[in-house]
Amino acid sequence: MEPVVSVHGLRKRYGQVDAVAGIDLEIERGEIFAFLGPNGAGKTTTVEILEGFRTRTAGEVTVLGVDPANGDADWRNRVGAVLQESNAEPGLSVRESLQLYSGYYREPRDIDETIALVGLEEKADTSGTQLSGGQRRRLDAALALIGDPELIFLDEPTTGFDPSARRTAWHVIEGLRQLGKTVFLTTHYMDEAEELADRIAVIAGGRIVAEGTPGTLGGRNSMASTIRFTLPVGTGTDDLPTELRALLANEDGRVTLTTQTPLVHVGALAQWALARGIDLPDLDVRRPTLEDVYLELTEEPA
């Protein structure tokens, strides 16, 4: 099947700088795709080209089979966009804003159903300008969904949210998956990408530096895990079996071992500790987080 978004060699030059320096992307139908990157990495420029708001310097781009630079009303009927920052429609309630936008489409979704989808039933008759930040973003999502698009762009949908508002927003985005929508999500929150995305691409300095699933991004699945624990008084790292001493990465009050085979080494550690009759109450085993991978990938060259 034809990909929903297909990008080859996309380049955008501002003056002497390539904000986007030749990227390739492919997004399949029904996928939730997260586009990660630090501020100024080229995320928003890329999204705005895909949304048809900016022209490109070079490269091939199709979105739902159409070049967004020539996107007409038929194409816009099939694409929804939640922009990074947009105020409420002045003077209109939540329901009136949706009535205004539903009039733009030939076959819009039901207004009350869409209000329920984003969980704003209680606020349907409240003026959009009186909503909280999180509620306003949910209104934005509703406005993008009212046309029943196949593809939805979400540009940093939870920036500035408190934790509970983020959970609610994630719930709404999960709901889009149930509806079979394709979602192009940009974010700089790792946990958000990990929670929601089927696939992630990381952009830094205008280039894609890694692409994969949340589990495999940047070789995360083959990166070393860490085992950390504190030894009781009177026991030193010299007392550890040789096999574990070889993994010693850090010994600053708390002992840190790094290993490719965490199960084997936790087993060895447990045997040794049990044989000596000591407990390791703060033992933890940690895979590298997506954040670790991301920070490594997007680190500015010194």
Added chain:
Amino acid sequence: MKTPAARGPLALILHQSRYDLLGILRNRQARFFTLILPLLFLIIFVGIFGNHVVPPGVKLSTYYVPGLSALAVIASSFVNLVISITAQREGGILKRRRATPVPAWVLIAGRTLTAVTVSLVVVAVLITFGRFVYGVSVRVSALPGVAFTAVVGSITFCVLGYALSTAISNEDAAQPMVQAIMLPLYFISGVFIANSQIPSWLRHIAQVFPVYHLADGLRSAFDPTGHGVGIVWSDIGVLAIWAAIGLAVALTRFSWLPKTASA
């Protein structure tokens, strides 16, 4: 039921205009400056300068109504439009609307229709109030001419508003900018002060700008010695030239995206 988009461009323009109108009516500042202030000025002017009979035998208020009608058209078309369009552009509202299938020209036509509607209503209120409270002389046969001039003036000032908005980078600057442009023009263009009191060199300057011609065109219908439908074609012509200039600027420079956009 079919949506406005499915019923065609005209239905879509009316749809857009209706919600733009709601936005204006629910904005306290817009309500005061466009709907109330022109009438308030009329009451104040009569209060200060009186309403005695002046040559050629009309109440003095007959001179205030056309000037304040021009003010009302400009307030609802130019002042209000520049402020709201700038705020909507910087707030990402125009961009969000452009992300939908609605054509750009429909958004512009809808917003313009709203301004024309508000202009006509406020002018009608001024004339009716003036006629029945202050005994303003109105030639009924010239009322279609007043309406026509008000519509042309409103469209001209909307276009000029779109043009000016391209030079304003944020909404805080919009209000002082439009007032700085309009206040001096109001004083020299026969809106607040009768043209006969203004030195000719100043009047010649005023005649370059559209405010003078809107006020002059509206005034013809209140001239008891006048005749015909009350359209002054020379004034309409100058308004049309300004509209063309505004259109050229707006078409080349208008942007739907915030000026303060991030890369």
